[in-house]
Amino acid sequence: xxxxxxxxRYKITETGRQVTLxxxxxxxxxxxxxxxxxxxxxxxxxxYSAAADITDKGEVPDGYVVSRSKTENxxxxxxxxxxxxxxxxxxxxxxxxDLNTGELFFxxxxxxTVL
Amino acid sequence: xxxxxxxxxxxxxxxAIVQINCTYQTSGFNGLFWYQQHAGEAPTFLxxxxxxxxxxxxxxxxxxxxxxxYSYLLLKELQMKDSxxxxxxxxxxxxxxxxxxGTKLIIKP
Numbered sequence: 526x527x528x529x530x531x532x533x534r535y536k537i538t539e540t541g542r543q544v545t546l547x548x549x550x551x552x553x554x555x556x557x558x559x560x561x562x563x564x565x566x567x568x569x570x571x572x573y574s575a576a577a578d579i580t581d582k583g584e585v586p587d588g589y590v591v592s593r594s595k596t597e598n599x600x601x602x603x604x605x606x607x608x609x610x611x612x613x614x615x616x617x618x619x620x621x622x623d624l625n626t627g628e629l630f631f632x633x634x635x636x637x638t639v640l
Numbered sequence: 641x642x643x644x645x646x647x648x649x650x651x652x653x654x655x656a657i658v659q660i661n662c663t664y665q666t667s668g669f670n671g672l673f674w675y676q677q678h679a680g681e682a683p684t685f686l687x688x689x690x691x692x693x694x695x696x697x698x699x700x701x702x703x704x705x706x707x708x709x710y711s712y713l714l715l716k717e718l719q720m721k722d723s724x725x726x727x728x729x730x731x732x733x734x735x736x737x738x739x740x741x742g743t744k745l746i747i748k749p
Binding site for chain 2: 566570
């Protein structure tokens with residue numbers, strides 16, 4: 526199906542483990558984003574990408590790694606998970622030609638719990 | 641610093657009108673977005689304003705005053721399905737989005 530999908534939808538892991546959240550979009554959008562959403566906070570940008578092989582840090586990048594070898598995929602890796610990384614993670618994409626000038630399309634979210 | 645302020649929670653009655661306010665402070669300004677987010681779901685786009693004035697889209701309207709750093713989302717003829725959080729986000733001079741924490745709207749019959 527066309528759209529933007531995330532996997533896994535739910536994940537429980539332990540402190541210190543590596544976790545990868547996957548994001549796939551079928552629109553060939555140039556821009557892709559990773560956000561985390563925590564109670565009492567607005568969405569916070571972790572990393573974004575303007576195109577394949579181009580990534581940049583957002584507001585809260587520490588402890589996360591991204592890659593974008595193909596336009597359609599934008600995985601997010603927590604190299605050594607910490608309890609403070611318990612959150613809901615949203616991947617988003619945009620077909621705009623300039624950063625944040627267009628509508629964002631969000632995936633369904635990945636709910637991560639770090640014990 | 642950069643900041644987006646919006647009320648944490650609002651309650652309204654089915655069939656009524658509700659206005660959700662948002663004030664913003666950003667370094668430069670490149671537009672104001674509103675998104676709707678139902679509980680446990682992803683945000684979905686509602687509106688984008690970059691010029692002063694009112695933009696109407698069916699039951700939903702969004703207003704922007706750049707001189708006052710102020711926006712509001714107006715929802716008319718409220719329906720139970722409008723129960724959701726409404727997220728305000730401003731784009732700064734670098735086109736980075738600054739998000740508010742969201743306003744949870746509760747609709748009562």
